[in-house]
Amino acid sequence: MQTIDQTEARHLLREVPYAEWLQIGRMMIPKGIHQARISSLSELEWTIRPTAKTLVLMRFDNLEQWLREAVGDHTLAETVLAIRSRDVPYVEQSQAVYDAVAERVAALKEAAGEEEVRHA
C-alpha cells in the first residue's frame, strides 16, 4: 500500500477555494432536493455517509473531476472512475464510493495526525 506523508495528507484534507466547492444533491422525502456544497474530503465523507434520513445523490463524473482537479487526489479519483464503470445500481455505486472515500479519509487523517469525530 502506498504510504502518505503528513504534508501530503494535510494538503489533500485541506479546504479548497470556494469557487471549487463540489455541489451535490440531498433528497429528503417529502421536502425535496437541496444542494450542499462540499469544500473538503472530510466534509465529503460525512455528507455522503448513508443515513435513514437522506439519500445523497451526485454525479460521479463531477466527483471524479473534483477529486482530480480541485483536491488533487488522483488515487481516489481513479477509484471513483473504476466504480463508475461497474454495471451495478446507482445506490450500490454510491455505497462503494462512500466506502472508498471513508477509507481514504481515515488513512489521510491518520497520516495527518487528526482526531476522529463522533458518529451518532
Add this chain to the structure above:
Amino acid sequence: MASKKKVIHDPGALPGYAGKILHLKLSDLSYEVIPTEKYRKWGGGNGLGTALFWDYCEDKTLQDGRHEKNVCVVASSPFCGTSVPSAGGRCEVTGIGYGQIPVSWYTRSNFGGRYSAMMKYAGWDAVVISGKAPEPVWVEVTNATVTYHKAKALWGKGTRETQLAIFSALDRENKGWGWEPLPGKGVEYSTQKPAILCIGPAGENQTQLGSLVHDSGNGAGQGGFGAVWGFKNLKAVSFMGSGSIKIADPMGLVDARFLQKEIYGVNMEEPDIHQWGMLGRVFTSTFVGLPSNNRRAQACVGCVMGCRSRYDIGYGNEVSCQETSWYGHYAGKYAKGDEIEMAKVTMQVADYCNDLGLNSYPFEHGLDWLEGLWHKGILGPGKQIETKLNFNEIGSLEFGKALLKVVAHREDIGKDLADGFVQTAHKWGRKQDHDDGTLLFPYWGMPEHGYDPRAEVEWGFASIMTDRDINSHEFNPLFWKPTVAIAFGMRPRISAEEIVHLIAEKLKPYVKGPECLDFSTNNIYSDEVLNMTRWYIHYSRFWKNSALFCDLRWADLFDTNAPGNVGATGDSRLGEQVFWNAVTGENISFVDGLSKGHRIYVLQSAIWALQGRHRDHAKFADYIYEKKNEEGEFFPFYFWPCKNEKTGKWAYEDVLHRHLDREKFEEWKDRFYKAEGLDPKTGWPTQKTLEELGLEDVAKELDAHGKLGKEA
C-alpha cells in the same frame, strides 16, 4: 331490567360546522358574530376565507397586506376536530400577504396541530380579522366569550414565552395550569390547554418571513401573515372550547374510516417500506438524523399517521419539517462531521426559528447565496455589503441564531432580508443573481420548494398560475417513487404504463387519458398537461385547502396497499366526498368538489385582478427559461413518466437537462386562461364565467374597476 332507550341522532341544522364566525374588529376592539350558513357553499378553509375576504375587505386593490383595510381570515373546515383521517387538524389562513413580487398577492397559508379543532369546540368556524388595534392586543376566546387583552407585556416575546404567558393569564383562579375555568353554568373547569396562534418578533417587526405559530412546530409560514398580524398589533388569538361537533352520518364516517384502514392502513408489524402511495405510507418529518431512535409519534388532530415526533432526547422542543433541515449541512461542517453536535445545533436553531416566528424556508437557498457573497468578498465587514455577522462561524449555533435574530429584528443585513431575499438582491444591485438562478427563487419571489419547475413542471405551472409555491404533493410521488427505485436498482413497484393509466382514471373528466402525465419535453405544453394542471389547482383549492385534507396524505392517486394499486382519491366507498357527505349531510360528488375549487380559483383571480395582476405578471424567473436545469450538475437524474413518440411505449425517463420555452409557455397560458373562463389577454374573469358561477356581485365590482375580462 332497564329498558333500552332509542337514541335519536340529531345532527343539527349545520352538521360539521360550529355555526358561527367571529369577526374581530380591531380598530375599535369590538367583535361581531357572523352566521356560517351564508358561507356554507364555500366549504371551509380557503373557500370560506376567500368569500369572507370578498365581503369584508373594503379595499381589494391593496398591494401590501400590511394595511388597516386588509382582512385576514383563519378558517377551519367541517372536518376539523373530527375523526376524518388526516383532515381533522389543519387550519387555513388567507388574506393579502406581504413579501411576494411584484405585488403581495391575496394568498394563503396553512398549519396543523389542534388550533382549528379547538376553534370549533369553542363554537366558531373561522375568525375574520379586520382593522388595526390602537395598541398591541391579544384575544381570548373561551366558548362564546370574547375578550381583548392588552399585549404590551407580550410584545417582543418569542412564541413560546407568549403562549406560556397566555396559559398563565387564563389560570385566573391561580389553581395552576391544567384546571382552566370556563364561563357559564354547567362544566366550570377544563383540563384542556387553550390553543393559541401567535406571532414572535419576526411578525411584530413586519418581516416577510414572519409566521403565525401554534404550539411548537406548527407554523403558517408562506405569505408573510406574521407581518400582517404585526401591523395590526395583534399578538395572539387563543381558543378554548368545551363543545363538540355534530356529524350528519356518524356511522357513515366510522364505516368509511374503518374501511380505509382495512384497505390502505399500514401494517405496523411488517411495514411495507417500498409502498407506493400517500395514504398507506410511513415517514417522519424530522429531517436531521438524531442520535436516538426512541420516538413517539406526534400527530395533528385526527391524523392516522403522526409524521411528527417526540424523541426522548428532546432536541428542538418538538419542531419538525423543513426547519429541521436547512441549517444541517452548515452545522455538520462547523462540527467537522460530529453528527451528534450537528443534530443538536440544527434542532436548536430550528427551535429558535420557531420561537422568533420565522419562516425558515427562504433560508434554505438564501443562506447559500449569502455564503457565496461572503466568499466572493462582496459581503462582510468593510465590504461592499456591510455586515457584522461573522461568516467564519457559519454552522455554529451562535451564527445560526445571530442570522435569524437580525432578520427577525430588522438589524444589520436583516434590515434588507426582512423584506425578502429577491427584494434584497435587487436592492444590493444583484438582480442578476435572481435572473441567473444563483438565487433559486423561481416564482413570485419565493424559494424553490426542492422541485425545479423545469423538471417537475406541474409544480411550477400551478405555482405561477396561482399566488405562491403551491406546496401540494398530489403528483410529486411520481418523481420520488421511480427515482428512488431506479437508484436502488429495483424494478419500479408500478410500471410507468400502469401508473399513468391509474392516475388518468382519477383525473377524469378533466383529462382524456394518460398523456396528461407525459412529461416529455415535447408534451409539457399540451392540452392534456394543461387539464392535469387545472385538476391539480381545483383539487388543492377545495379538497386540500378548503376541506383541509392533509397534503402529506392526500390525494391518494395510486396505492400499492390496495387491490389493483388503486388509490383512495374519489373512491365511491372511502374517497374524499364520502367523508364530506358523512360529516356535512350534503350529497356532493368528488367532481362537485373540484367545481367548487374552480369557483374559489375564479374568485381569487378576481381579487388578483383588483390588486393589479395582469397575465404578464405570471412568469418565472429568467433562469427557468434561459438555463438548462442546473440540478443536472449536482443531481444525477429526475425520473418521470414519458411516452415514446415513435413506439407509444411508456417509461420512466430522466427529465433533467432542459429549460422551459418562454413562447410556448405564454401560448399555454392563453389556453389555460380560456379553459378557466378567464380572459386570455389579461387573466381576468369574464362576465359570463362569473355569472355561470353565481358571482354576479363580483362581476359588478370588477366592472366598476375596469377589470372585467373580455369574452374570448
